[in-house]
Amino acid sequence: MSEVDPVAQPLPDRMPIRTREVETAYTAIYSWNYTSEFDKIRNLYAKALDQQWHAMRDLDWESAHRAPNYVTSFTVDGVPVHRSTFWKELDPMLKAEVQRRLFGHTLSNILHGEQGAMLIASQLVNVAPDMDSKLFAATQTVDEARHVEVFSNYLQRLGKINKITPGLGQVLDDVTGTTSWLHKMVGMQVVIEGMALSYFRRVRVETDDPLLKQMLHLVSQDEARHVAFGIRYLQGIVHKLSDAERSGAEDFAFEAVRRLKDPAVDRSIRQKLFELWEMIGLDPGETWARIWAELKGQGGVGHENDPIRDLVIPTLRKIGLLSTRIEVAFDQLFQAGTSGSQAISLDRQEPPADLHAWVIGQEG
Numbered sequence: 001m002s003e004v005d006p007v008a009q010p011l012p013d014r015m016p017i018r019t020r021e022v023e024t025a026y027t028a029i030y031s032w033n034y035t036s037e038f039d040k041i042r043n044l045y046a047k048a049l050d051q052q053w054h055a056m057r058d059l060d061w062e063s064a065h066r067a068p069n070y071v072t073s074f075t076v077d078g079v080p081v082h083r084s085t086f087w088k089e090l091d092p093m094l095k096a097e098v099q100r101r102l103f104g105h106t107l108s109n110i111l112h113g114e115q116g117a118m119l120i121a122s123q124l125v126n127v128a129p130d131m132d133s134k135l136f137a138a139t140q141t142v143d144e145a146r147h148v149e150v151f152s153n154y155l156q157r158l159g160k161i162n163k164i165t166p167g168l169g170q171v172l173d174d175v176t177g178t179t180s181w182l183h184k185m186v187g188m189q190v191v192i193e194g195m196a197l198s199y200f201r202r203v204r205v206e207t208d209d210p211l212l213k214q215m216l217h218l219v220s221q222d223e224a225r226h227v228a229f230g231i232r233y234l235q236g237i238v239h240k241l242s243d244a245e246r247s248g249a250e251d252f253a254f255e256a257v258r259r260l261k262d263p264a265v266d267r268s269i270r271q272k273l274f275e276l277w278e279m280i281g282l283d284p285g286e287t288w289a290r291i292w293a294e295l296k297g298q299g300g301v302g303h304e305n306d307p308i309r310d311l312v313i314p315t316l317r318k319i320g321l322l323s324t325r326i327e328v329a330f331d332q333l334f335q336a337g338t339s340g341s342q343a344i345s346l347d348r349q350e351p352p353a354d355l356h357a358w359v360i361g362q363e364g
């Protein structure tokens, strides 16, 4: 097994010098109204103050397992690899190594996403038109800073920080660069946050690493507030938008999802998996074909564990940004990705009424 990983970059022992620049030109808004206009948002701000935590003080960094199960399930291109006979019979040491590297790849993207969230939340302080949202966005900026801190620390245990995948990079650029306050809210609070929250919920249940569990408990508590902010605020304003503004916001959300589900992104994850298989002496093409044939035969190929379907689309529907026009576009997108994927229009689940309970109130 070679230790050289051409995709990953070595973990720097100081902050990397590499930069990514995005031009922005938003209008900063002062509000002279200091009294609360939206109690539901002011309450979330107060809750954020109550729930602040300190990454280095409140987490037990010594409690991590040496070779934990980071996640027990992973789906690539709609194929739940963990259900295959191949995966179940794989040598436990090799399985742990593949899992460590694949999780490192995903967590690196989460880390880059957290940095994007920190930049965008700080923009929201400027562009939000009312004081309640500015105060909340200020707490969100601190929350995201903590998330960057914990995930970068945790990644040191995995050994590598991988490059950002092109689709996620593009979405972050779009949300960072847009001049529209509404589009920033939809892109950040609904699409990016919703996806992250759903993923964290699953990993928190699946992992047996006490440190990762504890970390995701605290991070998810923050993310649940961020998504709740998006839902509460957007629910209040979407029905007041003109048709053109509403369509524009729908298109922005759709474009963000399209980029995240771009085959080039899926390919990067599949490519990563193939490289890992090659490293442990397997023929990637032959292994993939075997897994595909077995699971396809069982009807087991589809979009399971898809955070977009799980939380993002139900949220768009709830806040009034899922017209029939855009639902058809989502259907085409999902069905182009994996044959046999059920139409979005048939999904009827609501986003959870209490996001905090949904993400935290489960055993695991």
Ligand SMILES: [Fe+2]
Pocket: 114, 117, 143, 144, 147, 223
């Ligand atoms: Fe975050």
Ligand SMILES: [Fe+2]
Pocket: 117, 144, 193, 222, 223, 226
């Ligand atoms: Fe967040």
